[in-house]
Amino acid sequence: PTLIDQIAAGEVVERPASVVKELVENALDAGATRIEIVTAGGGKALIRVSDDGCGIPEDELALALRRHCTSKMAGGLDAIATLGFRGEALPSIGSVAHLTLRSRVKGAPAHEMVVEGGRMSGPRPTALGGGTMIEVRDLFQAVPARLKFLKSERAEAQAVTEVVRRIALAFPHVRFELAGEDRAETVLAAVDTSDRIARAAAVIGADFAENALPLDAEREGIRLTGWAGLPSFHRGTAAHQYAYVNGRPVRDRQILSAIRGAYGDLMVKDRHPVCVLFLDVDPRDVDVNVHPAKSDVRFRDPALVRGLVVGAIRRLMLDQGL
Ligand code: ADP
Numbered sequence: 017p018t019l020i021d022q023i024a025a026g027e028v029v030e031r032p033a034s035v036v037k038e039l040v041e042n043a044l045d046a047g048a049t050r051i052e053i054v055t056a057g058g059g060k061a062l063i064r065v066s067d068d069g070c071g072i073p074e075d076e077l078a079l080a081l082r083r084h085c086t087s088k089m090a091g092g093l094d095a096i097a098t099l100g101f102r103g104e105a106l107p108s109i110g111s112v113a114h115l116t117l118r119s120r121v122k123g124a125p126a127h128e129m130v131v132e133g134g135r136m137s138g139p140r141p142t143a144l145g146g147g148t149m150i151e152v153r154d155l156f157q158a159v160p161a162r163l164k165f166l167k168s169e170r171a172e173a174q175a176v177t178e179v180v181r182r183i184a185l186a187f188p189h190v191r192f193e194l195a196g197e198d199r200a201e202t203v204l205a206a207v208d209t210s211d212r213i214a215r216a217a218a219v220i221g222a223d224f225a226e227n228a229l230p231l232d233a234e235r236e237g238i239r240l241t242g243w244a245g246l247p248s249f250h251r252g253t254a255a256h257q258y259a260y261v262n263g264r265p266v267r268d269r270q271i272l273s274a275i276r277g278a279y280g281d282l283m284v285k286d287r288h289p290v291c292v293l294f295l296d297v298d299p300r301d302v303d304v305n306v307h308p309a310k311s312d313v314r315f316r317d318p319a320l321v322r323g324l325v326v327g328a329i330r331r332l333m334l335d336q337g338l
């Protein structure tokens with residue numbers, strides 16, 4: 017592996033859950049409607065993501081594993097419509113794990129590439145029904161300094177589940193299956209895009225979905241939809257605050273702070289509001305290229321976004337007489 021790839025891997029690939037996030041994003045970008053994720057040993061021993069997406073043509077397989085090679089930047093940084101765009105994930109993962117990539121485009125035979133110890137081989141013919149399968153084994157085995165920072169298999173398996181649930185909430189029309197010897201199976205059946213609440217029920221819980229208040233507000237071209245939970249449904253952890261910008265799950269401090277601000281006095285001690293916030297913004301008004309993991313965003317007008325979130329949630333609670 018080149019040193020540059022390993023350094024980049026440090027930013028993109030922190031733990032098994034970050035590998036799963038990148039591979040699932042790639043599957044979604046490929047138009048998949050079924051994504052199957054299998055892990056073993058909390059993802060440290062094995063991560064396998066299979067999809068029914070468009071596949072990768074034989075002559076592009078080697079490119080897909082090369083740094084800064086992306087098929088997705090046709091519109092430039094200003095108009096990113098895909099979850100990926102940096103061309104960093106696969107080479108980064110390949111530099112810190114044993115990676116097998118199998119893919120097949122419609123009407124062509126399947127091919128396979130292998131990256132072992134950073135050395136790439138293939139393409140060679142293989143068997144695959146269609147779409148793409150990426151298998152990642154022995155993550156960080158060759159990088160003990162990173163391996164040391166991973167938590168227990170159980171905790172890493174749980175983090176993988178969280179990542180999948182978080183992404184799945186924004187893609188209700190995609191079927192997700194998460195399985196493995198290290199976990200209880202999770203199946204999220206595909207539902208109609210117009211029935212997002214059904215996916216929210218599957219991910220967060222039927223009780224939340226039945227009682228959540230639907231959000232729908234707009235300010236200066238920024239649209240906010242989703243649901244805000246009543247204080248009686250607040251949970252013991254902040255893990256149930258889901259925020260998305262143009263369908264991309266984000267962990268944004270300003271959005272989380274806006275949620276707290278919105279509930280204000282309704283916040284219950286040691287409890288956290290459950291919220292799902294979908295923000296749809298003109299891609300030119302938000303920068304997603306802040307960090308290689310792409311879960312940080314920078315809004316052109318952060319105050320506008322805060323005002324929109326706080327105002328919309330407050331209004332819902334006021335309507336409830338709270
Ligand atoms: P990025 O997603 O930023 O383009 P990646 O390193 O994640 O970079 O992937 C590199 C390229 O490999 C992608 O641009 C895409 O062309 C191809 N690719 C990766 N995963 C898949 C997949 N599951 N299905 C189809 N193409 C894929």
Ligand code: MG
Pocket residue numbers: 038041042099100101103105
């Ligand atoms: Mg990608």
